[in-house]
Amino acid sequence: MESELCGSTEHEQPAAPPLVTAAIRERASRMLAAAGDPSRLALLELLGDRERCVSDLAALTGDSMPAVSQRLRVLRGERLVTSRRDGKHVRYRLADQHIQQLILNLLRHAAEADG
Numbered sequence: 037m038e039s040e041l042c043g044s045t046e047h048e049q050p051a052a053p054p055l056v057t058a059a060i061r062e063r064a065s066r067m068l069a070a071a072g073d074p075s076r077l078a079l080l081e082l083l084g085d086r087e088r089c090v091s092d093l094a095a096l097t098g099d100s101m102p103a104v105s106q107r108l109r110v111l112r113g114e115r116l117v118t119s120r121r122d123g124k125h126v127r128y129r130l131a132d133q134h135i136q137q138l139i140l141n142l143l144r145h146a147a148e149a150d151g
Contacts, residue, residue: 075097
């Protein structure tokens with residue numbers, strides 16, 4: 037069965053940059069899935085302005101340190117956050133400005149849709 041195009045440019049897909057491959061789309065999908073959990077999204081939001089250690093994040097979210105650590109492990113596995121050791125503590129921060137802007141824009145868009 038052959039589908040007909042309506043001829044409208046309104047339905048045309050924007051040209052993808054040549055660097056976008058199926059593997060990159062798959063990775064981006066995994067990143068969105070990791071960020072898509074409300075508890076992990078809350079951690080990303082809290083890391084938007086500065087780095088924090090697990091105990092700080094646990095106190096801010098009201099969750100246990102093991103639960104926060106597990107969520108951070110998922111986010112780090114998808115390279116959404118990075119970590120560094122500071123004495124006895126491990127400090128986490130967003131991986132880069134792209135992630136910060138993505139989370140900020142996503143939350144702003146969700147707030148608009150609510151209003």
